[in-house]
Amino acid sequence: MKSKADVFYNFKKFKNQVENECNRHIKVLRPDGGGEYFSHEFSNYLNDCGVRHQFTCRYTTQQNGVAERKNRHIVEIARAMLNEMNLPLYFWVDVVYTTVYIINRCQIASVHLKTPEEAWSGRKPNLSHLKIFGCVCMCMF
Amino acid sequence: MNHMIRSDKSNSNDWYIDSGCSNHMSYNKDWFSNLIVPNTSGHVQTGDDTSHSIKHIGDVKFQTTNGTNCLSEVLHVPTITKKLISVGQIVEKGYQVRFTSKGCYVEDPRKQFKIIAKGTKQDRLFTMEVKMHDSQVMFASHDNKSIAQLDLWHKRLGHVNVQKLKQMQYGDVVHGLPNFKGGYLHQLCEACQFGKQSRLPFKSEKYVSMYPLEIVHSDVWGPTKESSIGGN
Numbered sequence: 001m002k003s004k005a006d007v008f009y010n011f012k013k014f015k016n017q018v019e020n021e022c023n024r025h026i027k028v029l030r031p032d033g034g035g036e037y038f039s040h041e042f043s044n045y046l047n048d049c050g051v052r053h054q055f056t057c058r059y060t061t062q063q064n065g066v067a068e069r070k071n072r073h074i075v076e077i078a079r080a081m082l083n084e085m086n087l088p089l090y091f092w093v094d095v096v097y098t099t100v101y102i103i104n105r106c107q108i109a110s111v112h113l114k115t116p117e118e119a120w121s122g123r124k125p126n127l128s129h130l131k132i133f134g135c136v137c138m139c140m141f
Numbered sequence: 142m143n144h145m146i147r148s149d150k151s152n153s154n155d156w157y158i159d160s161g162c163s164n165h166m167s168y169n170k171d172w173f174s175n176l177i178v179p180n181t182s183g184h185v186q187t188g189d190d191t192s193h194s195i196k197h198i199g200d201v202k203f204q205t206t207n208g209t210n211c212l213s214e215v216l217h218v219p220t221i222t223k224k225l226i227s228v229g230q231i232v233e234k235g236y237q238v239r240f241t242s243k244g245c246y247v248e249d250p251r252k253q254f255k256i257i258a259k260g261t262k263q264d265r266l267f268t269m270e271v272k273m274h275d276s277q278v279m280f281a282s283h284d285n286k287s288i289a290q291l292d293l294w295h296k297r298l299g300h301v302n303v304q305k306l307k308q309m310q311y312g313d314v315v316h317g318l319p320n321f322k323g324g325y326l327h328q329l330c331e332a333c334q335f336g337k338q339s340r341l342p343f344k345s346e347k348y349v350s351m352y353p354l355e356i357v358h359s360d361v362w363g364p365t366k367e368s369s370i371g372g373n
Contacts, residue, residue: 080336128317
């Protein structure tokens, strides 16, 4: 996503994808009060789909706790993994991707007795392929 | 050497502070780090004229009530039965040991006689109760393999909480995890601490103003688009 203007396009894509995958519908969208969610186009689309739009006050991140806490969760893990292997910061994108992959396969408090992966797809994930992020690997020919 | 009443290898955490011994010495190899084998074979002669051979020389880290300390050049003598701290060696490092009727104190004259370690007087012996450094205690009491496993998976799963990791394994939430028997990570994970630290602490200011208005600190914020509750 290059700019905030792409939010609308990406949201449509995300909505179609997830609704198709798990056969359910998005009921409520709760973004922060950022301007990207307030365009007429966006509001009309949400109205058409019957999605309720619960926006929070601008510059009041406290009201958007779930998203903000998850950001911090991801960043903390990513930073720890980068630091563990003394990797330079330009691995940032890879480490964040890895972090999300891992979080989806770990037990977290908001999904009881399951991993997010299992809750989504119904299959128990297998972790035996995991290696430490940034560890040395060899190519075998 | 001090007169010792009991001769069994006691597991207590007491080290004897001894002005009559030339070196720190101990018998349990697990407490040592940076172990080296001495070039020439040395012996320690005790009060009853028996001699004990020195196997290794190394450092011992331990925690007292005043913080973490490290004894360097400690002799590893497996056949002795007590742990001794040599006053002579402490003094050579530039510290000072003060004996009183309440106990004894190791002080640093270079830092306004700050007390580094404290010993108590038991009958007529001066002892220091210490806790062996965590990592060594862990390694002594748990089997190494399961700790290494727990460590490895902690790192693989993006430094996940150990409690959570064990829960995942007990609850059979995912495939492919080994069985963790050991209880804890063998030491505090440095990367976890860094991960949580978003900003380095500010350096403390050396210059402190002596009278009012010498330095005025200012932090201006605004202007703001939002009006306050009062409407301004």
